[in-house]
Amino acid sequence: MAQRPYIVGNWKMHGTRSMLSEARAIDRAAERLIKAEVALAPPFTLIHATRKEAGLIAVGAQDCHPADGGAHTGDISAAMLKDAGASFVIVGHSERRADHGETDADVKAKAEAALGVGLSVIVCVGETEAQRDAGQAEEVVAAQLEGSLPRGEHAPEKTTVAYEPVWAIGTGRTPTVEDVGAMHRAIRARLEQIYGEAGKQVRILYGGSVKPDNAAELLAADEVGGALVGGASLTAESFLGIIVAAAERGEA
Ligand code: PEP
Numbered sequence: 217m218a219q220r221p222y223i224v225g226n227w228k229m230h231g232t233r234s235m236l237s238e239a240r241a242i243d244r245a246a247e248r249l250i251k252a253e254v255a256l257a258p259p260f261t262l263i264h265a266t267r268k269e270a271g272l273i274a275v276g277a278q279d280c281h282p283a284d285g286g287a288h289t290g291d292i293s294a295a296m297l298k299d300a301g302a303s304f305v306i307v308g309h310s311e312r313r314a315d316h317g318e319t320d321a322d323v324k325a326k327a328e329a330a331l332g333v334g335l336s337v338i339v340c341v342g343e344t345e346a347q348r349d350a351g352q353a354e355e356v357v358a359a360q361l362e363g364s365l366p367r368g369e370h371a372p373e374k375t376t377v378a379y380e381p382v383w384a385i386g387t388g389r390t391p392t393v394e395d396v397g398a399m400h401r402a403i404r405a406r407l408e409q410i411y412g413e414a415g416k417q418v419r420i421l422y423g424g425s426v427k428p429d430n431a432a433e434l435l436a437a438d439e440v441g442g443a444l445v446g447g448a449s450l451t452a453e454s455f456l457g458i459i460v461a462a463a464e465r466g467e468a
Contacts, residue, residue, distance in 0.1 A: 221435060221462035222376065222419055222442030224255040224338065225449025226278060226306060231258050236269045241452035243270035245459065251466025252459050253442070256449070257306050260292055267301030276304035276338075279312055282325035294330040304336040306444075308364050310382045320363025327366035327375070336374040338421070338444065339364050341403075345383035353381070354402045361406045372407075372414035376421060378444040379403055384424025386447060390434065396422055397438035404439050428457025435465055 225242070227235075239256060246254040255274035258266045267275045281291035297305055307330065308323035327337045341360040343353040357379065366375060379399055384390050391399070400420050407415035422434050423444030435443065442462065448454040 219417075219419060219441060220251055220253045220466045222253045222255070222421060223455075223459050223462050224257065224276075224306075224378075224421065224442065224444050225455055226309070226423075226444055226446050227256065227258045227262075227450060228278065228311070228446060229259060230450055231262050233262070233265060235450075236262070236265055238450070238452045238455075239266045239270045239273075242455055242459075243273050245452070245456050246273050249456075249459050249463040251464075252462040254459055255304065257304075260297075260300075263297065263300040263302050274303050275301055276306065276335075277302045278306050278309065280305045280307070280326050280330055280335075282322070282329045284329070294326075294333045294335055297330075298333050298335055302335060304338060304376075305330045306338045306340065306378070308340045308360075310340060310342055310380060310385060314382075320360055323364040324366060327364070328368065328371075331366050331368065331371060331374050336376065337366060338376045338378050339366070340378045340380050340423070340444070342380040342382050342385075342424070345381075348381065348383065354399065357399065357403065358406050361403065361410065365407075365410055372411040372418050376419040376441075377403055377407065378421040378423045380423035380444060386425070388425050390425050390430060393433055393437045396434060396440060400437060400439035426458060428454055428461065431458040431461035432464070435462055 257276045277297045280294040307326040343356040347356045419441035421442045421444045426443045
């Protein structure tokens with residue numbers, strides 16, 4: 217697939233305005249590293265400011281509400297994200313599924329709401345350690361894809377999948393490159409079942425303890441089109457180490 221590797225930073229619940237200097241440094245470096253496509257998902261409170269400080273990279277959100285608006289105290293709609301300068305939103309992150317009880321149906325509704333206002337989506341899937349140990353990883357991920365992916369005419373073009381084994385997030389542990397490749401091939405097959413031909417073009421990111429020193433290896437696994445990065449995206453220095461590794465694989 218001749219797409220540039222897509223490297224997305226998820227700042228989670230980290231960052232106040234003092235962190236905008238990191239976003240600026242990432243943006244400046246991304247101007248040179250054109251063989252990778254770079255994006256940042258800061259917390260809601262920094263989306264607008266990040267968009268203003270970082271004009272080249274994509275800026276997105278970490279969640280949205282499925283409704284257009286209404287009596288949902290504390291929630292943010294997809295249209296509000298767009299108005300703040302977001303071009304994409306991450307949905308179904310395992311921390312949201314665990315902390316907020318989000319189901320596959322919730323994730324799908326959020327993704328479809330986001331597509332409805334013109335945002336792109338990154339839909340996260342991934343098994344727990346117990347599920348992997350029980351030999352159920354592919355089955356669990358297949359069910360999440362079936363239940364969480366947005367449907368509709370333009371859905372495949374605006375959707376990216378992030379495979380993030382729950383046990384690898386923030387733990388410093390990663391699956392083997394072979395396991396990553398096997399899961400990504402299984403995801404590709406499922407995407408083609410769900411979306412037909414268009415499923416061939418959907419990008420599949422790997423996420424879970426990606427660091428500058430393991431990025432090249434993980435990005436080389438079968439069907440890996442980029443990375444979703446948590447902890448290592450919090451400083452320009454470590455995030456750029458990953459972007460450089462991706463740019464070295466990119467085709468321009
Ligand atoms: C994530 O939260 O999406 C993630 C992959 O985190 P980390 O890189 O810190 O494991």
